[in-house]
Amino acid sequence: MLFVVLFALLLPVTQQAKLSDFIDTYVNDIDLSSMKTCVFLGGESIDLVDPGDVDKGHKCTVDLPTVSDDERHAKEVCSSRIPYYITAVKHGKRTKCTFQINLKCKNEGYQQIHGKCYKVTKARFTWQDAQSACHNEFVKDFKPQVAIYYYSGLQNYFWDITGVYDAWVSVPELKDYFENPGNYKAFYVDAGAYKYDARSGDLLLDDPNQKHQVLCEYTPPMTRAEMFYLANVYSEIYPMEVFAGGAIIPSANMDTIQQVGPFGKVEHFSTKVFDEKCLSIGRIFNVESYPITALEEEFNDVKDHLTSQRFFLTNAYKNDGCHKGGYRQVNHDGKAFQVYKKGKNDNSQKGDFCDAHSFSLHQTGRYPTMASARAPVLCTLHTFNWNHGACPAGPKWSSKPVTFKRAYNTVFCHYINDNTPATNHEAQKRCEEFGTGLTGFDSAEEFEAVRKELKPQYPPGEGEYYPRTPYRLLSSGTRKVNGISQQVDDHYWLGGVSPCETHCFERTGEREIAGWNDAVAINNSFLNTYNHNGWAWKIDGKQFVSFRTDNNAFHVHKPPNPYTYMFFVCGVSAPLERSEKQRGKVQ
Numbered sequence: 001m002l003f004v005v006l007f008a009l010l011l012p013v014t015q016q017a018k019l020s021d022f023i024d025t026y027v028n029d030i031d032l033s034s035m036k037t038c039v040f041l042g043g044e045s046i047d048l049v050d051p052g053d054v055d056k057g058h059k060c061t062v063d064l065p066t067v068s069d070d071e072r073h074a075k076e077v078c079s080s081r082i083p084y085y086i087t088a089v090k091h092g093k094r095t096k097c098t099f100q101i102n103l104k105c106k107n108e109g110y111q112q113i114h115g116k117c118y119k120v121t122k123a124r125f126t127w128q129d130a131q132s133a134c135h136n137e138f139v140k141d142f143k144p145q146v147a148i149y150y151y152s153g154l155q156n157y158f159w160d161i162t163g164v165y166d167a168w169v170s171v172p173e174l175k176d177y178f179e180n181p182g183n184y185k186a187f188y189v190d191a192g193a194y195k196y197d198a199r200s201g202d203l204l205l206d207d208p209n210q211k212h213q214v215l216c217e218y219t220p221p222m223t224r225a226e227m228f229y230l231a232n233v234y235s236e237i238y239p240m241e242v243f244a245g246g247a248i249i250p251s252a253n254m255d256t257i258q259q260v261g262p263f264g265k266v267e268h269f270s271t272k273v274f275d276e277k278c279l280s281i282g283r284i285f286n287v288e289s290y291p292i293t294a295l296e297e298e299f300n301d302v303k304d305h306l307t308s309q310r311f312f313l314t315n316a317y318k319n320d321g322c323h324k325g326g327y328r329q330v331n332h333d334g335k336a337f338q339v340y341k342k343g344k345n346d347n348s349q350k351g352d353f354c355d356a357h358s359f360s361l362h363q364t365g366r367y368p369t370m371a372s373a374r375a376p377v378l379c380t381l382h383t384f385n386w387n388h389g390a391c392p393a394g395p396k397w398s399s400k401p402v403t404f405k406r407a408y409n410t411v412f413c414h415y416i417n418d419n420t421p422a423t424n425h426e427a428q429k430r431c432e433e434f435g436t437g438l439t440g441f442d443s444a445e446e447f448e449a450v451r452k453e454l455k456p457q458y459p460p461g462e463g464e465y466y467p468r469t470p471y472r473l474l475s476s477g478t479r480k481v482n483g484i485s486q487q488v489d490d491h492y493w494l495g496g497v498s499p500c501e502t503h504c505f506e507r508t509g510e511r512e513i514a515g516w517n518d519a520v521a522i523n524n525s526f527l528n529t530y531n532h533n534g535w536a537w538k539i540d541g542k543q544f545v546s547f548r549t550d551n552n553a554f555h556v557h558k559p560p561n562p563y564t565y566m567f568f569v570c571g572v573s574a575p576l577e578r579s580e581k582q583r584g585k586v587q
Contacts, residue, residue, distance in 0.1 A: 019035060022046060025046075033111045033112045037160070041082070084100060086099055118147055118158070128209075156201075166188070168212050186206075227247040249289065256373065257357055269317045275290065291380070292379070297576055299366050311369070312377070318502075335409045395433070402453050412571055417567050421488050423564055424438075436572040437572065438496075439571025440571065498543040534548060
């Protein structure tokens, strides 16, 4: 708050009081530099753009002591002095300007200028150390960089940044400003201009080994106010739709999912080409944009805006396999989610989807799509991000859920049944009754977190029970299946099948013996390279994956066999919740 106090001391008493009042009222909604701009230019109040709807942003009206001849001249006067969207002007002997405040710089000391946040370092650095100096100006979730001097009019606003004497800036094309820049780098001068016999606001060249302050910048998170503004400005030109959580923009051209390798090889499909497509669309609006996810939660947000009867491609894809559960998506921020989840009376996994590799949205639902399908890519800006919440409590027969944070920032919940052996079909049904499937593991660390919680319990009842021997005979009265005596031997059913059906070629290029199913895990390499002692690990017809705790090994069992009944572990991604972290950014 020292910065606030020092600035306030430079203002007349009435403006000091006004700034303090603004801070008390808008500290959670508006950054200090925006309040400062409003007060310094004589604004009397900050108001909602749309009374009663804070999501539409705020505005401030100021009265500049500059003559303007007409509305166009007034707009030029306002734009030359105020680095925000000018939404209304009035010309005359004094020029009245209304500007809109949509974004917020997170840290004190940063000045908002045309959708970016700027700050100058106190210390001096060589050009080589300038970038790391900006990175050290820590802003949560953002990495400041050396400010880009992308047009000459910026000096009109850099003057408002406190403490600039002479500071390094990044100039993309030095030849636009200097005839022979050579190996020199540019710096901007303000209060220190006299040392260089220059004017405040000039751009000069210097040896990169010399030391100057560094002007740093970062892009603040997108807000709904910014999206509403962009939609209002561009909706007549581009089909942008604003919804509860963000905005959607379809690509103008038809696209297809990208095949990056032949079938049967490691990765043969990818949606990364969609990332660049959406980024290029976002550059039109000076924002970052990404392909929409295939999540049901996100589809529910946008389905009412998909009114053109078209299908739209998402960033989800499937390599091999014939089940919907094989779809995967990894977002640009590293988060991966299950596109489909198992649940009670859920038939989403059933059916033959061998030829479906891309994934699309239509106003009527979410659909696996053939690789050759051509459709617009649905790009989105987000004011939210999906994060995983806490694992909910399981049914009475399960232990406390084991929560594990996987790679790609996903959280998975495991529910252990230690007391009621069941067939694979029965176990799967028990899992589905509360929205899960038989579980899987993406790493040795995740498996170990669950393994150490496995505590097989054999309640005495009908039949023999030998607690000190490795053979734990069923106490349910059922001793034989198809004439074969049954035993449990500390086995647990897991969500895997042999032969492998999904993501089967990623380790060696040859089909793996077994694979995880229903999107409970995607790391089949771990499943196939872990310990398999105690049972043959080979393809031998349709088999199901289990884990035996006393051998610490994954097994596959082809029925009929002595292990028709086992304990089991269910699993599902933790429920999704909206977070305050914001994904899209103004560029």
